[in-house]
Amino acid sequence: KSRLFMGLGMMVYDLIAFDRNKGLDACQNLELTRIISAEQVRKLATNLDTSNITGGASWFDAQVYNSERLVLAFIMSAQRAGADVFNYVRKKSYISVQGKITGLIVNDHFTGQDVQINAKAVVDCCGPWAARDQEFIGTTSAARQPKLMARAVNLVLNRQLSSCALGANTSATPDGNSRLMFIAPWRDGSIVGTWYYPQTAVDNDLTLSEDEMSQCWLQINSVFPALQITRADVTQVHHGLQPAEAAEKAQSEPQLWRHTRIINSTEGSISGGLFWVLGVKLTTARATAESVINKVAAYLHTDVSSSSTSVTALYGGDIKDKSRFEKECFNALLESLSAETITRLIRNYGSNISTIIKLCENDSSLMQFVPGVDDAIKAELTFIIEHEMVYTLSDLLLRRTDIGSFACPKSETIEYCADVMAESLHWEGQQRAENIDELKRKYPTWSCM
Structure with a gap:
């Protein structure tokens, strides 16, 4: 991209994120974006193939140190607010009374016992796995379900490819086009990705095939040719499912949904009481949760107080200074x-x-x-x-x-x-x-x- 094009893009980025430091300690403030020279790029990313680089755009972001504990923090915060939390239970079926969902039958993973949980409404936040409940989805709701899943994959490497996070165009993609790949220093190595592969079946086997893994190495090495990354450098593979649509061209990556969908199933075999949440970004999860609660309250004809979660510290986050x-x-x-x-x-x-x-x-x-x-x-x-x-x-x-x-x-x-x-x-x-x-x-x- 031209320097002018990138400069305008960074200016728009800063305008959209004008309040990014609101409420943060000074030590956590993010700087403004800037355009940097090719020489500065080479100093920041010594292993990068810079033969065709004329400069770069520098911006600042935050990295979650431990995403698993962030998820746990949401759960523990809910418990602290009065929720009953059950770990290692699996939904077996919904309880339906006169066409309305009034609870769940769940199975305890360790005891094997079934437990009945009664509720005025059920919110299914299982994301792609919610699509398994096709018998409860009417025509309109089904149209809002994902037609395809994207199997999202990041590789954890035992080598630090760059001293800073960066995005660079690769070569050697299956469709012959270049794609943007992100690399971030993480722990003692790097996280690289994200690759997206079409997935039609919703199951727990999300492992990479040998061909897919080889394609990942090929693309990484097109950006860092001197390092010659191999399978031996991979210590961990992160993968999950995201709602998507089919790619416009054969062999291209699926097109990810851009917005979260909240589906209130009031047709088909049920007349209410069941909500599906198909989220797309963890960064918008809190706002999504607030929206879901408002929709459930409207369904129950119940008034709820204004949400305070945007200013409430999560479990472990009670730090004022x-x-x-x-x-x-x-x-x-x-x-x-x-x-x-x-x-x-x-x-x-x-x-x-x-x-x-x-x-x-x-x-x-x-x-x-x-x-x-x-x-x-x-x-x-x-x-x-x-x-x-x-x-x-x-x-x-x-x-x-x-x-x-x-x-x-x-x-x-x-x-x-x-x-x-x-x-x-x-x-x-x-x-x-x-x-x-x-x-x-x-x-x-x-x-x-």
Whole structure:
């Protein structure tokens, strides 16, 4: 793109995001965008093929350090506000009375028992998986369901491709066109993506085929030819489903939905009480939730107070002054832990770090590192097991701590954490072994030996 075109684009970006620093500490403020020279691009991205680059556009954004704990924060915040939260239950069927949905029959994953949950209305936020309930979808509602899913894929690499996040055009796409690929430094490596593949069936098998994986490496290496990325560099594959439409051209990527859809099913075999939410962006999730509640309230002819969630801190986010909070944490822990470990604890647990500090004060042995890890302490495991509904080893290492987020943990780490879980949850030997096997299946086969 020309310098003028990019400059105008950045100007529009700044105008749209004029309030991006509203309510933030000064240390968290995002700078304005700017155009930079080709030489500046080369300094920022030393591994990038810059042979055809004449300059770049620089902008600033925020990165979620631990997306799994962000999801958990929404759930725990709902519980704190009075919601009953059930983990590891699966919907079996809806309860229908005179054509209206009045609850659910769910199955407890661990006990195998069915449980009836009565409700005045049901909101299904299962996204693409909600499309399985075709028997409850009328003609108009079906037209608003996704015709296709996009299987979204990011690769986690054990090499840092760039010191800053960047977007660059690739070559060698299946349709012969260039595509924009984003690369961001993450933990000790990089996250690269996102690739989108058409998916017609809604199921849990979202793994990449060998051909798809090879195409990913080919495109990465077209941007970073000197690095020669291979499968051995991939430590983790992130994948999920997004609502989409078919691509306009064969072999092109599916066209993602641009807007969230909230479907109030008042036709077909039911006359009300069931709402489907098909979201497209986590950044708009709070606003979507507010809109859904307003629609449910209208259906129930109930008045609800104005939403306060836009100004309510999430679980772990009760921090009024970030700089002061960090200073207090360092004062409490710096004699025993490194600055890097304290920073990681703050990023993962936020204001809940105070509970972890109290655990360490009561039992100094909990300040010790988890075996095989040089920045996670034993007190984290105790805190999580006591407060955060953890039932599996994958919960602990992937969805509560970040010990297994970047790559498959070492064997000694897995064994120790499995022992802690077994003691706390009274696992037998077979259950312990099954949890270890289930954890390892979360990683590419070549990365978890």
